[in-house]
Amino acid sequence: MTAGVVVTGLGLVTAAGVGTEPTWRGVCAGAATAATDPALAGLPVDFSCRVPEFDVRALLGRRATLQYDRFTQLGLIAAQEAVADAGLDPATWDGTRVGVVVGNGVGGAGTWETQHEQFRDNGPEMVSSLLMPMLIPNMVAGHMGIRFKATGPNLVTATACASGATAIGVARDMLRQGVCDIVLTGGTEAAVVPLIVTGFSRMRALSNRTESPASASRPFDAGRDGFVIGEGSGILVLEREEHARARGARVRARLVGYGASADAYHATAPDPAGTSVERAVRTALADADAAPSDVDHVNAHGTSTPLNDLAEATVLTRCLGAGPAVTSTKGVLGHTLGAAGAIEAALTVLTIENGLIPPTANLESQDPEIDLDIVAKEARRGRVDLALSNSFGFGGQNVVLAFAAG
Template sequence: MLEPTPFHAAVTGIGLVTPAGIGVEASWRTILAGRPTATVDHALEGMPVDFTCRVPGFDADALLGRRTAWRLDRYVHLALVAAREAIADAGLDPSSWDGSRVGVVMGNALGGVATFAAQHETLLTDGAGKVSSLLIPMMGVNMVAGYLAIDCGALGPNLVTTTACASATTAIGTARDLLRSGRCDVVLAGGAEAGLSKPILAGFTRMGALSGRVDDPAAASRPFEQDRDGFVAAEGAGVLVLEREEHAVARGARIRARVSGYGASADAHHATAPDPSGAGVEAAIRSALDDAGLAPSDVDHVNAHGTSTRPGDAVEAQVLRRLFPDGPAVTSVKGVTGHSLGAAGAIEAACTVLSIEDGLVPPTANLDTPDPELDIDVVHTAPRAVAVAAATSNSFGFGGQNAVLVLTAA
C-alpha cells in the first residue's frame, strides 16, 4: 500500500487580538519580551479571584464602527478585527474573490456569555419586555463564523468547532480538511473568546482551576513553574488564512508557513482532569506527526498547551519527554497572554508561524524555577534562536479533548 502524500495548507495571513496587544506586531513584541499581562480586573470587583488578561485599549466602536459594534458580542468584535488583519496580511480582496470557494471555521467555547449575563440581569430587574431582541444572535456560539462570513462575503462552508480549550486548534485542523477535500480554495480559521464575566470566573474559581495569586497577578500565570497554582483567564482572538498551496502560488501569495499535520483524540477519562497516563495527548501528537509524514525527531519546537495548572503541565511534560527524547525547544505563551480558552489554539498557532519565520522561540513568562520533576527544555528568561523547520502546537480541553497541529516552514 502506498503511503498517503502529506497535504500542506499554506498559511498566507495571520491576525491577532490578544492581551499582549491589538494586531500581530504588538502581540508578538510583547510575547517575545515575556511581559505578563495579567492585572486586576475592575469588572470582577468583590470576586475571590479578581484578575484576568484582557485585551488592552480595545475600542470596538473605533475599530468596527458603532453601527456594527452595538449589535455584536465582544467575542465577535475580537474575531472581526483579527480576521480583517489576516485577510489584509494575505493580500486578499474580498470584493473580488469567488466567495463560494471561501470557507470559515472558527473555534469558540462559551459564546456570548457577557451578553447573556447582562440580559439576564435585565430580565430580573426590568422584566422580559426589556430583554434585547438581539440576545440570541449575540450570544450564539455559531454566530462568530456567520458574522465573519457576512463581513467578507465568504459563501462556502461555515461552522464553529467547540472542543473547550482545544476549539481553535480543532477549527484549524477542520479547515485544512476542507482544503484537502477540494471544497474550498481559502478558509479563514481560528478562534475567539470573551468570557470574562463574573459567573464564568466564579465557576472556574469553585473548580480550583484559577491561580489564586491575588497579591501579585502579573506573576500568576507561570507554566511549568515549580510553584504554579492555576491558570489566568483571558480573552482574545486569532485568525489564520489557509489556502491550498497551488491556489496561493498561482496568485503570487507569500506563504508564511504550512499546516502539514493534524491529530485529535479523546482521553475518555474525566470531565475536567487529564488522564494521568497522557495516552490521549500522546495519541493526538503521534496522529498529527503521522499525518505530516514526520517523525518525532523532526520536531524542533513545541508550542505547548502549558496552562499553569499542576496536573495539566505535568501530563503534557510527561508526554513530551516520552515522544521527544532529543528535547525540542518548548514554550507556553500563556505566561504572557493567560488562557483564552477557545481562542488559545489559534493565538498559539499564529505564534508558531512567527517562530518559524523569525527563528525565535519566545520565553515562557514567570518561569523562575522550572519544576525539576517535569524535565523538559522550556525556553525562559529570553527568546531563543532556533531554526524551526517543524513544530507542534498543542491544545487540550475539558472533556478530555485533544488537538494538535504540525506546522512546517514554507
C-alpha cells in the first residue's frame, strides 16, 4: 500500500503580510497589494508586490542581514513558522529522517546586482567574500538544513514558475518511498530587482498599468495585459501520515496527487493546445484515485497574461467542465515566480480547511472565451473535499498538485 502524505505545518511570507494569518486575510479580502516600488523608479514598469518591511534581526538573528540574500531570508522565516505550526522541535527530532526540498527560480538576484555594482564601481577588492554562498540557489535549502538540524536529503528544484510545486511533488515522492519521515518543502523568491524586472518588461510579459498598479494583476479578465512581479515564500511541512498520526499531529490536509509534464513546445509561451497540461491534470487525478467530478476547487496558475490564462482555462474546461470553483490569488499577491506554486499550495490547504475560496482580485469583466466558474468580488463559502493547485513555468514545465481534506 502506498504511504499517505499529509500537511502538518504552513508558513507564508507574502506581499499581504509576514505570516500565514495576514496572508490568508489579505487573499480572502481580495485586497490587491501591487504598488509603485521606489526600487524600480525610472523603469518602464515601476510597480510590484513586495513583502512589507520586517525586522530580519528579530526574526532570524543578527548575522542574517549579512549572510543571507533576501530569497533565503524569506524562505527561513516561512520555514520557522511552518515548523512551529506543525508542533515540531528540531532539537528533539531525528534529523537523519528530515529532508529539505525548496523551489527557486532565480537565486540571489539582489546580491548579484549589488555585488556587480561594487565590482564595476569600486573594483574586485570590494566584492563580498560571501558573494557565492549568498547567490547560488541551493543555499536556501542548505541554510534550512543547518538551522533546523535536518540532515536528510537536501536540494533545490528549478522549474521556473513551477519550482515550488515541483519541490512539493519531489518531497511527496521521498516520503512515499520511505526516505524521510518529514520534509520541509515549498518555494521562495526575491527577484524584484531592476534587472530582472527589466528582463520581463522587455519580453512584454508584465502589465503596463503604471497609472493604477493595484488593478494591474487581473487574472481571467478581458482587459488583462500581463503579470505583476512579486516576492515571497511558502513552506509546508509534509509528513508520512503514519508518522504524523503517531505523534498526534494536526493534519491540515492530505497531499493525494501529483502530476508533471513538459510542453516541449516553446521557451516561454504555453502550448495553446494544452495537451501536456491536460496530461498533468489527469495524472494528478489518477494519482489521487479521483474523477474529474470529484474536484471542488482549482487554485489556478492564472498569471493575468493573455496567453497563459486562456490556455489554462481551455484545459480546465476540457478536463473538469464548468463544475469546480476556480480562483487565482495572483490578483492579490502578484506572480512570485519560483515561490508561486508553494504559496498557492498553502492557500489551497487553507481553502480546504476553512471551506472558504478566496476571490480573484480585479476580475471586472470575465474573458468571454473563458468558460469557468471563477470566484470574484468576494470569497465564497463551501465545502472543499478535493482541490487542485496548478503551476506552469518557462520551458513548458507543468505541475498539478491534488489536496484533499484531512
